[in-house]
Amino acid sequence: MVFNLWSILLIASASQCVFLIVFFANRPSRNKLASRLLILMLSVLLFMTVSNLWYASKIYLDVPWLAGVGRGSTLLLGPAFFLYTLAVVKPDFKLKTKHLLHLLGYVLNWGVLIMQPRPAGLSSEMAAVEAFLMDGLPASPVVLGRFAFYSLHFITYLYLSHQAVKQLKQSNDAYTIAMETRGRWITRLNLILVVLAVAICTGFIYASVTQYYSFQTNFLLTLIYSFFIYVIAYQALSDDKQVHPEFKLKYQGSLGDEKEKEKTIVQLKKVLEEEKLFLRSDLKQADVASKLNLPAHQLTKLLNSALNQSFFDLINEYRVKHFISLAQDENNKHLSIFGLAQESGFKSKSSFNTAFKKVEGQTPSTFLKNSSVN
Template sequence: MNKMNVLSIVTVISLFISFFLAFFLVTVKTEHKTSNRLFAFFLIITAIDISDPLISLVADVPSNPGMLRNSLAFLQIPAFYLYVLSVCYSDFKLKPKHLLHLLPFLAVNLVLLPHFYMVDLASKINFIEHRQSRIELQFNHILFHIQIVTYFIAVFILLRKAKKLYLENYAGISINSYHWLFQFTSVLTILYLIVILKNIFKFSEYPYISEWIKIGILVFELFIICWYLYKALNNPGLFRNIDSRLQLVSDIVLEEKKNEPQTVSDHEFSEDLTKLKKYMMEEKPFLNPSLTIQDISDAIGIPTRELSVLINHRVGQHFYDFVNTYRVEEAMDILKDGTKTKVTILEILYEVGFNSKSSFNTAFKKHTGNTPTFYRKNL
């Protein structure tokens, strides 16, 4: 089987899965339509980009649609960035300002306008034959590489901030989704770094190496798409809980130091902490698996902003860990209860407010140094 056949087979499989998943994301009934549509758009653009081996079989001369198809690659990473943004923040909405992400795509096509789009076929062929010396294509490749690096740095910064905001304001299970989204972004980063390597060889003295790397990229993309499909079907709920209006506690503290030094006295801090601990012990709000810092703020009458600083800064614990400490303590009481020896670990974790065995085991071991099963056996 020659190289062209391998490329064609892998491309057909990748296209089928990409369009199938895109169709699924667009048609599935869910409240997260914007996120699904953004990722479906990302998949479709990617599918069009990797369709080159099939297109070349039926169109062996350069054309305006063909060049436009190649330039669609500049929409891939912006689409993925907006997708991550929409997944992280529950109040995300597409706005006119997001059209700025189209600028790289528009810029590359504008550069190609005089010497490719507006010339005859012979000039187009000459343009492609001398592509290694064409400043327009060199500009586009450099811009594409800059775009990849810039956007992936932005995505990782976004995920880091989203994780911090979640830990400081929520106590559910969505942190597991962050880990998956971080992994998915890391894998995509590796893929695009390989793409950069392919492009370097494409404009070097060894262009044939670029063609073999292209086969590897297609196989890698197929694996990524299948992996995402598996995750999407098994984990339909993602992060999606964070309000973008929330501030990081570090930013709040810095702001208060600049504007109102010593806003909260040690006495007020002690009173608020006593009120908080009393509420946690007596009312046990942590049994609610979807508990947020806003819920506690409403219940005890401490403004959310002040309560967030109290827990995340003054106490020195993320809200997520603060709540899980009470859940673990409650679980320990149940495990110690001789009348509840037949209650399973799974039943206990749901009873105390956890939503998954993995998050329960992680929190329990962090608090006690042992797993729940080991703790029960050694009482």
């Protein structure tokens, strides 16, 4: 392994990438999708860094089979950055199967590379690498075509990311981490990647004019995406909430008009019914309030005014209904009354009996006897 300015810079960048990947993988985040996509983007950058390190430190002399493994990595960086942008600025963004289409450019590029004629034998391939590092390699029409594709592909994704940020101006900013703050962060990253795109285009133009592609272009690109990595690192260590910002609503002080209250009640019931939070015996009001992006005291006020119920009255009502459905299931006949109550989220027999009588107007045993369930 050879150490020079280029290889040392690449080792530093790779180390920083590994640190950030571990940092974000272990850092609690309420915007898990943004964290995962950021880790994906850093992994792509790590891949690009290591593939260049293969050339810079002459690792190819010991591991020749890795020749050219990182070619076309820019075709992964653009989509990764765009998807990360969407996760930062769009509260309803979710990854879907269709997003795999963003890999199409990278797959097509490798299809072209596989079909290209390669130097005959390993020694010829290593000689080509040595020539590339010394004087550069001839830029054939196929090579120039590939680099033109890299440039257009990358610029397209930077434009899409810019448009996603631009749309924030029309959005209603009701989040604790303002959309303007999110937009500034993405714009800062986008500007660095624009410089990277300009460098790629400059390398393409230079290769078109001279008919040679020089390793110096790779060195320039290394400087830019290393800077990009360190900008993320600086932000992560100073205030990582901007890097993977959650979509927590601001405290509004009130729930507004009746329509807003009704909407929140619908959301509350949906959360309780779909996630079955009431089955948790340790459920707290704050747990449910956080699901609705409300302060706990505001949820109390809503339940009192809209349903004339306390939080635990509502939860116990759901638990009693669940108990009845379990009791009516023939498969649960082996369970005692209290066993069914525990399965429904009740902690103690006394709290269960009190809640049941309040909801149904009779004791559990009387109810079951009258329902002919036993």
